[in-house]
Amino acid sequence: MTDTATDPLQAGFDTTIGHGDRIEPRDWMPDGYRRTLVRQIAQHAHSEIIGMQPEGAWIGRAPSLRRKAILLAKVQDEAGHGLYLYSACETLGVSRGELTEKLISGAQKYSSIFNYPTLSYADVGTIGWLVDGAAICNQVPLCRTSFGPYGRAMIRICKEESFHQRQGYELLMTMMRGTEAQRAMVQESVNRFWWPALMMFGPPDDESPNSAQSMAWGIKRNSNDDLRQRFVDMSVPQAQALGVTFPDPELRWNAERGHHDFGQPDWDEFMQVVKGNGPCNTQRIAHRRKAHEEGAWVREAATAYAAKQAAAAHGQEGAA
């Protein structure tokens, strides 16, 4: 630790954090703070970009024009969220090209949830309801995170996530009013996504070594377990209204605590998926790499066109 009494830069940073004020890109900040933010914002941006794939796979198979338009808009939003976050991350001095390279080389991670496959159209609904619902629980407190550009990106994202969650829940409600087979499809989808959704909050607090420092820096505002509890409490009545159950025999209301008790996800499975051994890790990265490489000629052509236009404009100015 730096001795704050002798380091005016550190003291200024500590005072700003202590007052609950925001740190802005041109302010001095400790290396660890910058590194933690780059890691977290990059992971968050990559998650949005990779998150386009599981649902994007269903755009061509949407059951109606209405559902197709909604899904297109949603997947486009995910791209937008990725771009807001890359933009915030770049204010910390990393380049976009570096971030893309680190995603496709596996040096930086994305949320483990997107390594699970989408097997039926009900999964589009379940992802909106549970996966985006969990993301909202994680993201709302981040609107007050201590790094200005990250917080401002989160405010934009949270405004749009509400559409994502509601369209998903409405999709599932529509299926639940359908045939017995459609209801079974919804329940099967919820069964598959419930545990991975709980994993989205990260490991339990006593196994999350970086959490305490992130909270001291005001980057994180709530612990993993607190947010997970909040998500379970919010989701149970929504499941009842929908007419589905969660696949957890330990899930029950605890009047004493004023919260639901619930079981733990399989943390060994979580670690395996994080390490790259989930059902779709290889496919997701291969797809992103292919899109990046096959888009290279477009980026080069646009650069060449811009250079030509600039040269022509310059030539005209010279002649005038």
Add this chain to the structure above:
Amino acid sequence: MSEVRAEWPLYEVFVRGKRGLNHVHVGSLHAADDDMALRHARDVYTRRNEGVSIWVVQSKDIAASSPDEKDPMFAPSNDKVYRHPTFYEIPDNVPHM
């Protein structure tokens, strides 16, 4: 080939939310030229009627004050209390002032 591998320049994006408001900085993006920057800004920052006008400017063209200099930079406005209306004592019985 390092020239074509180079990234598109970074642009800062400013959006006027509605008539009567200032353009406000909303974020940044990469684009090959000004036209593309405007198109990208529309798609990234105004998908839900967030604006009626967009400005884009290359980030390298923005001059900014340094946060380290903030004391000397803004000191001249601190010691001129007479620039604020509350500096002047006006009796309570004087209306509309």
